[in-house]
Amino acid sequence: MSDLPPMTSIKRWFVTTNHKDVGVLYLATALFFLLFGGVLALVFRAHLWEAGGTGLLSGNEFNQAVSTHGLLMVFWFLSPFAAGFANYFVPLQIGADDLAFPRMNALSYWFYLFSGILIAISFFQQGSFAGGWTMYAPLNVPTYTPAMEATTGGNATVLALLLFVFSITIGTVNFLVTIHRSRAEGLGLWNMPMFTWSWLLTVWMMLFAFAALLAALLLLSIDRIFLTQYFATDQGSGLLWAHLFWFFGHPEVYIVFFPALGIMFETFQTFTGRRLVGRKWVIIAMVLVAVQSFLVWMHHMFLTTINLEITTLFMATTIGISLPFDLMVFALIYTMVKGRVRFTTPFLFSLGALVLFILGGITGVFLGAVVLDYEFRGTYWVVAHFHYVMVSGVTALIAGLYYWWPKITGKMYSETLGKLNFAVYFIGFNLLYFPMFLAWETPRRVFNYGEGMQIYHQMATVGAFVLGSSFLIMFFTLAKSWVSGPDAPDNPWEFSRTAEWAIPSPPPLENWDGRPSYASGRLEFVDDSAAATDGGVATGHAETTTESAHEDVHADHASIWPLGIGLGTFVFFLGLTGITPYTVSFATERGLEGVGTGAETSILYPALIAAGLAILAVTLFKFGVEEFNAPEMPVAERWPFEGVGNTKMGVWVFLASDVVVFGAAIGAFIFMRIHTGWSEWTTVPFASWPGLLNTYILLTSSFTVILALVFAERQNKKGLLTAMGATLLLGLAFMSVKAYEYSVKFSHGDYWWNGIEYSIYFVTTGLHALHVILGLLVAVFMIYRIISVDAYLEDHRPVEFFGLYWHFVDIVWVFLFPLFYLM
Incomplete structure (x- = not known):
């Protein structure tokens, strides 16, 4: 089709x-x-x-609705x-x-x-x-x-x-x-x-x-x-x-x-009407934030058992990640100051997003300080800060909806209705979320509160319905545009500078x-x-x-x-x-x-x-x-x-993601073993020989996959079929050894629910086995294609891509074998 x-x-x-x-x-x-x-x-x-x-x-x-x-x-x-x-x-x-x-x-x-x-x-x-x-x-x-x-x-x-x-x-x-x-x-x-x-x-x-x-x-x-x-x-x-x-x-x-x-x-x-001030530095600042974002997660855990040194380190990284954002905010402000502003609906929502984000960012720095975090954690201060950051993002996304609406639909909308939408939205937003700062002593995710906080919660509830009504205005504005709006030119904005505005609205x-x-x-x-x-x-x-x-x-x-x-x-x-x-x-x-x-x-x-x-x-x-x-x-x-071709790069990128999945599973094993006591950990496998045997099997299967690629490059159908068949048989042999190992454990009454050691052993090795099974299903399909339509002889790349996945599965097992069978 x-x-x-x-x-x-x-x-x-x-x-x-x-x-x-x-x-x-x-x-x-x-x-x-x-x-x-x-x-x-x-x-x-x-x-x-x-x-x-x-x-x-x-x-x-209440908990279901909030969650x-x-x-x-x-x-x-x-x-x-x-x-x-x-x-x-x-x-x-x-x-x-x-x-x-x-x-x-x-x-x-x-x-x-x-x-x-x-x-x-x-x-x-x-x-x-x-x-x-x-x-x-x-x-x-x-x-x-x-x-x-x-x-x-x-x-x-x-x-x-x-x-x-x-x-x-x-x-x-x-x-x-x-x-x-x-x-x-x-x-x-x-x-x-x-x-x-x-x-x-x-x-x-x-x-x-x-x-x-x-x-x-x-x-x-x-x-x-x-x-x-x-x-x-x-x-x-x-x-x-x-x-x-x-x-x-x-x-x-x-x-x-x-x-x-x-x-x-x-x-x-x-x-x-002007280029973003400090564009190169803004890009560098965004790259820094993207990298640093993975180095601050523990500031959400200041109230757990992490020690003072680690807490101080993560407080520093949390405050440090705000600095690149300062550069971005000033870049936007200077761009506005040095340009000639046109207060269209998209710009109003973008400007509103900037104002709201500044307030959300400042209140977030409070939570980055350990002493203040002890006081504010788990209160409506966090709720207010969180929404000022996240919903300021929504505000900018609405700006994008208005900005690109003419390009998507080929229709213009009413600027009057759009500006009314912004006014109601901005008032409703602040009426909803700002009182939460004042009601900060209210515990978050709790379905009641003290009488002294009632006025703030009532203001927030009114604000919620005002904010909700702004979306009704937005839907009405866009629906009216869709049904009866004037046709949009290819480029309705005088100073737009990106390629989408150089083609018809809507694009072909x-x-x-x-x-x-x-x-x-x-x-x-x-x-x-x-x-x-x-x-x-x-x-x-x-x-x-x-x-x-x-x-x-x-x-x-x-x-x-x-x-x-x-x-x-x-x-x-x-x-x-x-x-x-x-x-x-x-x-x-x-x-x-x-x-x-x-x-x-x-x-x-x-x-x-x-x-x-x-x-x-x-x-x-x-x-x-x-x-x-x-x-x-x-x-x-x-x-x-x-x-690197598109598909090959896609496989590499996917495997990079899968590295994190296995890394998290293995990290959970290491974390729980330290948490339990390294020497007190119960070793689950009954013997090391099944793991050793499976290591030899998988390493051999990697060799047969390489042979399959060589035969595909030489357009040797018989050799390709033989090598892929050998890979399939070796994968089945691996699963057979694993099934035997599991059956012995079950016969001794050792199941995955018996304790954390058993859970981690069965889940981690089972996750790897699931990857093997998926690989075997792909191998079966490829063998079918080789037999039925002589596939992969003219274009051997799918065999190479399958080999990348299969080698990755084998490498993961090389890490799992010593962790679970030798340590």
């Missing part, structure tokens, strides 16, 4: 892989989750109208809304035809949508998660939910987050490959538009931060569903969750804010009539068809190849299989949400004391698991065999990755 239906067809939105369509889907879906989370906020703010806790909600209902509101806003609205702009405009700003992997881009969206549906369903599964959006241990494990029946909705929330992180990971790899390898000729990294720069740094942070969150969520979901002991108080450690979560959580603040900052840079330049499907080029120092569109050559010529960092051949290659824009894979994964995860009672029954039959089933087991959830796996099997196979053309740009800036 390569032909894309018209935009008026519903079918188009189920099959599209075009980056602009996917961007629109992200924007529309994120706005829905904004409404979802916003309604929850209005409900619990109404509950807090009076002191004493006699409001609309029970304690558990889900936080999760929806941080995960399902803020980052995806920015991703919508990035999907639409980053390829246009850098002169690309599309993202590097269009089908994976569509898959990223469908994972995002289905993850949101899963968290919505959790409310209908005896209640959603109620332990706060940070999911602090031990409130994140079933032992501390009101009843065992409530674990299903909690499981759904955790698994929804897991599916959301899958979406983020796929999108991150896609953008990194695209920005580094698909920039128009002459467009160096330093000269990229500021929004693209902000998004590049955002996805680099996402790559590693969300990998840490993925590891934390994997451990948490296994704790909840299979009763392991990572975060239970009797065996595991709540401090472990805090380290894993905040290693993700603090970079997430900048992941959320950087795209908003990029929009502020773009709109300030456009509506002041293929983006460009000619090839975008900055070789002359400014944007031009080059027609290479008359000057096509027979060979390739390298010029600087740009590669020039025959253009006539490129024009004969039709780029596809439609595939139904990303939707199918998303649906199958959703059904599978929905089935997993209700498996806990089966696990409890299985465990109690085998001697786990003190745990009752607590819920009736139902055949529904195992049936959903089976159905999800069946859908995945079919759709993944169809995805693999589908003929889908996404040609690389023949002429592009690729520094510093000139010699």
